[in-house]
Amino acid sequence: MKQALGIDVGGTKICASVINEKGEIITEVEKYETPKSLNGIKDIFKNIISKYENDVTSVAFATAGAVNNECSKVISSTGNLVEGYRTIEFTKLSNKPVYVENDANAAAWAEHIIGASKGMANSIMLTLGTGVGGGIILNNKLYKGKSGSAGEMHFKMYPDKRRHCTCGSYDCFEAYASGTGLKITAEEMLNDKNVTTYDVINSLKANDKKMTDVFNKWQNDILMGTIGLCNIFDPDCVVFSGSMAQFIDTDYIEKETNSQIVTQPTKILKAQAGNYSGMIGAALLALGVN
Template sequence: MGTRTGGRTALTIGIDVGGTSIRAAVVDADGQVLDSALAPTPRSAQALEDGLDRAVRELCARHEIAGVGLAVAGFITPDRSTVRFAPHLPWVDAPVSRDLSDRLGMPVILEHDANAAAWAEYRFGAAAGGHNVLMMSIGTGIGAGLLLGGALYRGSHGVAPELGHVQVMSGGRPCACGKRGCWERYCSGTALVDTAIELLAANPAESTILAREVAGNPGGLTGRRVAGAAQDGDKVAMATMAEFARWLGVGLAMVSDVYDPDLVVIAGGVASSAPLFLDDARDHYATLITGSGHRPLARIRPTQLGEAAGMIGAAELARTELGS
């Protein structure tokens, strides 16, 4: 039951605090975005909090707001008050919830960005009706949110589930986390580029589009361009997408052996290319899961809410907190 103000269900603000931009939205109780604000992400902690303050006050000037939710790509304490560490943000052991609540004069809650997006998809999007739900946000790396019995699972210390750094290849590609062979090094936008370059080197005559891209701008290849080349029939790009689909199936089978979800939602920047890989990934997953052919399989769907999911989920979690 949402908090009500003057006979109306309260509006809340959800903010996706990314490494390059702050995206804020006013969200109603039906998950609809009514207004938004965008600003670059400052580099220092003080400047970041000043920027968040300005974004909230800009929206509060146009709407009556009851609370704020922040979706952050980082480790959040179980009580959702403190950012322990965020690799692309300046906060370290920062009591962000308390500090911003004091500044704004309203409740502020924190949530991991993938958890916030998973909650949004569960309440209003592709995960509606699921029971045990896994949301994979596949972009530069892999973020994941998990709902068990309809409740967000954060683990004992607030950092679960860190699925992108599960090892899928012993001695494989080095990862920024310090390990080798992490899932996200084979199944992400960054991985698409690495795989395409490896396949180009091994099969230079098989590509026309990607070969021209790399020759013209060796450092400019992106996962989006690889997907576009695959759509246009480039053989190396198509082989790259097939390899991506295989690794997505490998990882989903492994995760399903542990959590046995009934629904998986694929989100993030790579989700826009789902028609190029999702059917193949489903096939690999169905073959590789333990007990293949003798157990129900999870439904695997692309996101419905897209890039707005983190903001919508953070706002809805703030509303839930107010109503508790």
């Protein structure tokens, strides 16, 4: 069975492992803190690749930032990684073919092949973490748009509220549906600058009324965005992944979505491909598993 070296490059961690065509992780996952310097990042890439490249048919990166349609380089910078990150010539890092994909896109592909959206031609994945990532699978293919950067979940939720968004604009879905969005919703509703995402989640268990209202507002904003995506895409499913996805009531969102959309009923699911879905999805893409 063919296998690829999967390398996941995030703002805080770099992970790597050899992955086979079934999407199975077959070496212990190596983990590094993401260096603050470009050379530091390149050194980690070199070390990992030299260790494994003889055992694999290709090297697959799942990375923060948008990746071009040729899957060879990062085309838009990401605030989480050092300046100059997108100058890296990924294809020159190994003697083996190198494949690069955006981490949210790669994770959506892992769900499509081995996870929650397996067997479904059209799915949207929303990764709810500090920010919001998006991956779009249409007609059993990853949809990348004209440049490779499609799937940015920066559509306006409340274009009159002027809540700042990480994209430089304001009022985007990400600014409401992310973990950071939950904190800001809590700040606004409780008039308390010091409240944290953790405070909200933790108080839910104690049935705190105010915190439950905050959580419900956050979840309702996610529902509103989901309804729009279902009317636009008529997908087989929407998959929620990321650290914040565990708190969402997908049954509730599915019921409400299907009662409001004009397209046909959609499944709302939680991701199943695990914490390394980005690395796994990139490897599956590099191995041509579809």
